[in-house]
Amino acid sequence: MSKSAFMPATLQASTLYLPPGPWLTVLDCLCERFSAISREQWRDRIARGRVLDANGQPIAADLAYREGLRIHYFREVPNETPIPVQEQILYADEHLVVADKPHFLPVTPGGEYVEQTLLRRLIRTLDNSDLVPLHRIDRHTAGLVLFSANKQSRSAYQALFPTRQIDKRYQAIARALPELDFPRLHKSRLVEGEPFFRMREGQGQNNTETRIEVAERNGDLWRYALYPVTGKKHQLRVHMAALGAGICNDPFYPDIIKDAVDDYDRPLKLLAQGLRFVDPVKGETRVFESRIRLDW
Numbered sequence: 001m002s003k004s005a006f007m008p009a010t011l012q013a014s015t016l017y018l019p020p021g022p023w024l025t026v027l028d029c030l031c032e033r034f035s036a037i038s039r040e041q042w043r044d045r046i047a048r049g050r051v052l053d054a055n056g057q058p059i060a061a062d063l064a065y066r067e068g069l070r071i072h073y074f075r076e077v078p079n080e081t082p083i084p085v086q087e088q089i090l091y092a093d094e095h096l097v098v099a100d101k102p103h104f105l106p107v108t109p110g111g112e113y114v115e116q117t118l119l120r121r122l123i124r125t126l127d128n129s130d131l132v133p134l135h136r137i138d139r140h141t142a143g144l145v146l147f148s149a150n151k152q153s154r155s156a157y158q159a160l161f162p163t164r165q166i167d168k169r170y171q172a173i174a175r176a177l178p179e180l181d182f183p184r185l186h187k188s189r190l191v192e193g194e195p196f197f198r199m200r201e202g203q204g205q206n207n208t209e210t211r212i213e214v215a216e217r218n219g220d221l222w223r224y225a226l227y228p229v230t231g232k233k234h235q236l237r238v239h240m241a242a243l244g245a246g247i248c249n250d251p252f253y254p255d256i257i258k259d260a261v262d263d264y265d266r267p268l269k270l271l272a273q274g275l276r277f278v279d280p281v282k283g284e285t286r287v288f289e290s291r292i293r294l295d296w
Contacts (some may be wrong), residue, residue, distance in 0.1 A: 013072035103267035143272025173269035
């Protein structure tokens with residue numbers, strides 16, 4: 001049977017090179033390395049062809065362990081909770097896919113999310129297992145995400161980001177700041193915070209930079225246009241909170257909302273609204289605009 005029969009385009013496998021150890025079988029190694037998954041669950045995955053060898057063929061439950069052996073396995077989350085939001089594909093060609101990601105949907109698998117991610121949904125819709133996100137936005141943030149659709153041209157698109165050849169524009173709704181002058185440039189050093197998923201401003205040389213403008217005034221709330229020069233984790237959320245205007249409905253900044261659960265009626269008022277760059281393959285200027293709108 002062909003490799004494609006066991007590795008459908010709707011899924012992507014994780015890869016593990018077996019580490020040194022005393023195990024007799026690959027199953028023994030998997031059980032100890034991923035102790036949160038029971039031996040019965042691993043046996044079930046193997047029986048269903050969800051654990052593959054380097055050639056993409058299903059392994060046997062008694063396959064002998066060998067250090068360095070390459071194993072592919074498909075992550076599974078039992079009873080994964082559906083996320084009741086819908087993405088939209090704005091553009092697709094043989095090299096590039098542009099999608100509008102709704103609030104609450106993760107870009108890639110992780111933690112409790114596997115199938116309920118933008119990447120997995122697009123792989124199923126476009127039947128292209130080569131899709132790879134070229135950048136990320138937070139699960140709570142909505143808006144534009146670029147994907148490479150072709151291995152051969154991927155590096156050309158990936159180079160746009162570290163070399164700052166792509167202009168990004170965000171929009172946020174937050175408290176009015178009449179005491180400050182705009183437009184303004186906010187620079188700071190972002191470091192890891194507590195708990196682990198937060199960031200904070202710290203001492204030392206600046207490693208983040210955001211240009212902030214006021215796009216619209218509406219009483220106590222303003223709509224801000226945010227232009228990140230750098231792209232650190234949670235950069236825009238931390239910078240706005242540092243100015244005294246944490247983005248509306250942000251569960252992490254300036255303070256953590258304890259026991260916060262997803263409230264689809266109260267999304268984070270942050271949108272990746274626009275992208276502009278020169279296509280490195282076709283040489284054309286590309287301009288993409290999100291169709292999502294932030295209401296007051």
